[in-house]
Amino acid sequence: MIPTHSRRRSIKFPDAxxxxxxxxxxxxxxxxxxxxxxxxxxxxxxxxxVIFLTTITGLILGPLPVGxxxxxxxxxxxxxxxxSIKTTFAAFTNxxxxxxxxxxxxxxxxxxxxxGDRLAVYFVILLGKSTLGLAYGLAFCEVIISPAMPSAIVGxx
Numbered sequence: 001m002i003p004t005h006s007r008r009r010s011i012k013f014p015d016a017x018x019x020x021x022x023x024x025x026x027x028x029x030x031x032x033x034x035x036x037x038x039x040x041x042x043x044x045x046x047x048x049x050v051i052f053l054t055t056i057t058g059l060i061l062g063p064l065p066v067g068x069x070x071x072x073x074x075x076x077x078x079x080x081x082x083x084s085i086k087t088t089f090a091a092f093t094n095x096x097x098x099x100x101x102x103x104x105x106x107x108x109x110x111x112x113x114x115x116g117d118r119l120a121v122y123f124v125i126l127l128g129k130s131t132l133g134l135a136y137g138l139a140f141c142e143v144i145i146s147p148a149m150p151s152a153i154v155g156x157x
Contacts, residue, residue, distance in 0.1 A: 021063035028054040047082045116145050 028050060037046040055073040059066065078088055091097060110116045120141045127137035 015065050015068075017061075017063045020058075020061035024054055024058050024061060024063055027057060044082055047080055048077075051077050051080070051082065110145065116141075119145065 031050040031053060032047070037043070041049075051073060054076075055070070058064075058069045058073065063069065064072065074088070077083070078085055120138060123137035123141045124134060127133040127140075
């Protein structure tokens, strides 16, 4: 029996925004091919500039979630042979980078589980009998949670 319709499944990206993605792809192509590179700049440096510009613009416009967009730009960086894979991933062996990534994971966990809010409520219940106690309770809560939080701006990302 010959099927009368195609059984192909389309891939859907629910968080993708097609208009900003099209704008970013056009920015990348225009910067790479339409704008003449300065004579003093090597091809490798020009590619790196174009990928950097597209990455930063993508973080502002948000065509994909931040992690997905970073992965796409890193993949383009490797596929265009701007640098080798070994050199590209050498920065990920740095302890500071790993510390930053782990702190973002902790932050996401605190936000999803509401641990910070619950901890603050417990401190307010224990020490919130007076205004000074309330201030101390919230300060202690911040002291406990702050080593694992990268910044207050992360919640908006």
